[in-house]
Structures are given as C-alpha cells and as structure tokens.
Amino acid sequence: MIAAHLPALLIAIPLIAAPVCLLLGRGGLAWAWSTLVSWLVFGLSWLMLQKTLISGPFNYELGGWEAPFGIEYQVDTLNAFILLIVAAIGAVVMPYARASVNREVPAHKHTLFYTAYLLCLTGLLGITITGDAFNVFVFLEISSLSSYAMIALGRDPKALTASFQYLIMGTIGATFILIGIGLMYQMTGTLNMADLAKRLPAVEDTRPVMAAFAFFIIGVSLKLALFPLHMWLPNAYAYAPSVVTAFLAATATKVSVYVLYRFVFTVFGQSFSFDVIPLEPILLVLSLAGIFVASAVAIFQTNVKRLLAWSSVAQIGYIMLGVSLITVAGLTASILHIFNHAVMKGALFLAMGAVYYQVGSVQISDLNGIAKKMPYTMFAFVIAGLGLIGVPLTGGFISKWYLITAVLERGWWPVAVLVLLSSLLAVFYVWRVVEAAYFKAGDNDDVEVREAPLSMLVPLYVLTAASVWFGIDTSLPLKASTEAARQLMGIGG
C-alpha cells in the first residue's frame, strides 16, 4: 500500500519536515530531526532504485490526475540512481553536521540552517524525480534559494558576496530555463516531458523550438557550472560552511547534469540535439577547456576549499565530455563519474571541514605539518585525493577508465591523450596539499590542534571507504549507470 506511494513520499517527507524543523527550536532537536529525515529519504531512494532495477521504470500520478494534465513523477534507473546519490550524501553528511555546524554557524541560526538544508534536499530530489518541465523550474528554485541562504551563513564576510554572486548567476540561469520551458509550451501546449518528447519532433524546424533549446541548455549549463559559466562556483564553495560545501559539491551540480541528460536525450531527442543543433563540438571543446583551465587554476590556489572547488569545475568537464561522445559507453562513463565524483569530493570536503574545525583555516600555509596532528583526517584526504587523480583501485580510476575507453571507441585518440595529461594536473594540486600536510614542519607546535571528533571522522571514513570500495567492487554503480545510459539512448529498457 505505502510502497505504491514511494515517489510522492520521497518528496513529501522532507518538504513537510522542513517547517516542522523550524518549530523544533534551538538545541540538538532540529539536527536530530533532519538526520532522521535524511536517513528515511535514503532508505526510500534505495527501495526505488531496487524497484527500477528489478521491474523497470514506473510512474506516479500526483493526486491521481492523468499524465499530460496532472504532474507526473517518472522514475527510471537514471533518476533513481541520481536520487540515491543525493539521498546518500545527505544521510552521510548529516551526522557530521552537528559538530561542524556548532563550530561554524552562530547558535541562533542552527534551526534555520537545518530547515534550509531540508528544503534544499527536497528541491534536489524533486528536480530529479519529476516528469514535468515546469516542476523542474519550481524545484530548482526551491533548492537554489535555500542554498543561497546556507552559503551566506559562512563565517567569512566573503560568504555574503559569494552567495550574492551565486544568487545573480543562479537566477539568470533559472530564468533562462523558464524562457526555454515557456517557448516549448508555446509550441507544443504541454509540459509533461514524455508528451513533449512526442510532440517536439513535429515542430523541430521552427525557430522558437531552437531558441527554447538554446535558452534551456545555457540556463542548465550555468547551474551545472560548465566552463565558462562556472564563475559563481569557486567562491560559493570556498566560503560556505563546510557541511554545505560538502553537500552541494556532491549533489547540486550533479542534479543539474541530470536535467541536461533528460532534456538533451529524452525530451529534445538525440537527433535534434546533435544533428539540428551542433551540440557535440560545443560540449567537447567546452569540457576539454574546462578540464585544463580549471585544473590549472586549481594548482595556484592558496585556499584548499577553493582549490577543491576549481577541481570540481574540472571534474564537471569530464562528466560533460562523456555526454559529448553520444554513445552508450560515453554516457555510462559520465554517469559513473557523477557517482564517483560525488563520493570523492564529498570525502575531500569533509576532510577539509574537519581541518577547519580544529585549525580554523584551510589556507595551505596553515596546514603545514597537520598530518602529524590529524593523521586520520589527512589519511582520508590522501585516499580520496588519489581517487581524484584516478589511481587504480579507487572509484576515480574506474570512471576515467570507462571514459577513455569510450573516447577511444569513437576513435578520438587525441582527446584520450588530453584526458590522461589532465590527470597529471590533478596530481599537482592534490600533491600541494599533501606536501604541506606531510612534509613541511609546522610553524609552531600548537598543542591545541588535535584529531577531529569521532562524529566527524566516521562520516569522512564512510565516504573514503566507499571511494575505494567502488573502485574494487563496481557492480552496483556500473550496473545502474549502464542501464541508465541504455535507457537514455533509447536502447532496450
């Protein structure tokens, strides 16, 4: 009975939990409540992924209104997998949040912080699950508005300007998406994605549809920080509270990538996106440029969180490179990298959160000799950093391996060489942190700095272990992403 309403519950629970959280007041209650909700959502999304893997895609009509008229939730392997990633990161980050938020956010704002977090979670899950184009916009704004608020809670006054810049860029992006959806509606009279996919081919030569595509893709690219539309990302991630950075870096841009997959492949269709509009060379050039420019900039950062944020822009490049191949193998690599990058970047940002908790800074110069004082935290950083480089036996290796295989399958060997070269850049920026932490002597032997508390180490190690585990036993992510890629390309089902 309840099982039939899984998709609705997944959204309704965190959405209703948010105002309840506000009523719980100060103290640990708000935190306990949002942790409970995160884990509940994680359980539900796990059930849904199992359901799609066993019995295939299913849909849910909200309020019993039939599909093209009412809002419909459509669940297939792709979005069930993305939902699982979002929910899992939320569930892992929340136990960590207690100590970190106590240190970084003023006490009277804790309740508001957890409320914003729940709304953001709702928004991200909603974007992913919905089958209605306008609903995507609504959920997108729910998640964006709450993340602007969370970013602004950072201690540094730069968090305010970073949040403001993100607000301007994010709103421009969302408004572009709104224009795109409006033009689609104007030409087809429908907002349901499956219905749009059926009706768009008949009008695909018209200029409004092309304009709709252009507006939509640029809007989404802003949201997913595709180079050169990434300018909001480094500061927003660098100055936000550590928990927010870890959560958003692992989920927010990934969900936007999902929206891009959905509209490029399912709604507009492959032939329109790549034959009528030359999306392939655009994505290829931008993603390669993004990989190199962002990795190079990352090397010269002095703030580790900022360094990791630039690395995120580069990793988005790898994800989009997989899309530009337009093959099942390319998409599989792309989806796999979404998963692995979420796990690795989550771990790296959690490690930096632990450092910030103890040291009060994440400047590389303040990290000298930190490995002696916080051996467990820095060990996790090294392991997750190896994943970022793509060393064998880590998740990062698996997704790069699939990406390079897919590139070679298309016969683009120069691109494969570039991907390998770009991994060297990752070696440099990860090494800079490792060098400071392990091989430089600390300025003064500050006895104050100790290992981070257990409540922070356990979530950190869960993600670190996952990044190694999924480098060895790849069955779950590989099965889900292959299946998802096949569904996107319309092969099998």
Place this chain on the structure above:
Amino acid sequence: MVWLGHFNYWIVIFLMMAGFYTVIARGNLIKKIVGLNIFQTSVFLLYITMGKVKGGTAPIVPEGGGEGLAYSNPIPHVLILTAIVVGVATTSLGLALIVRIREAYGTIEEDEIQEIEDKSS
C-alpha cells in the same frame, strides 16, 4: 504592419535585454537586483502573452454552458503566478544579503567590495 501585431513580444525582448544589461553592467548591488527584477518580469509577460487567445474571454464557464465561447489559456497565468512568487523570494533574499554586505563592508558598490576583499586576502 506585421511587426505591430507582435507588439507584446517586442516589449518582452526590450525589457529582457534592458534588465539583463543592468544586471551585468551596473556595479551597485541594488541596481543589479532591480535589473534582475526587470529581466524576470519580461518572462512573466512572455508567458501571459502566449496564453492570450484572440477574442477570448476569461476562462470561467458561465451559467448554462457557454458553448462556442473562446477562452484564453489559463495555464500560463497559473504557471507565472508560481514564477512571480519565486521572483519575490529571490528579491527579498537578495535584498537581505545586500543589507548584510553593507554591514560587513560598509558599501554596496561592487568594485569597492572587490577592493576590500583583495586587500584582506
């Protein structure tokens, strides 16, 4: 006069570009928010325009049927009601941030804020 028939769309494009330009070109944070508002408003107008049916009335069924009556499409209006709410929320959040930026930096001019940030880092 074909282009006059698309009067609304010309207004939409004019407002859209004026707003977009203001967001990009102005250094004053309040002016940026105003530009963003104009930009969003142009999209509201776009949606409302597309819902209009020539000779159509309000989509309310009068007593006793009302067959043969043309109605304007109500869906874009409803959609844009949601977008207006989003716009209000974005504006208020933006203004709240500006208040706090002013408290922290003592200015709301982008270049002056940039100068202060460069000095501190």
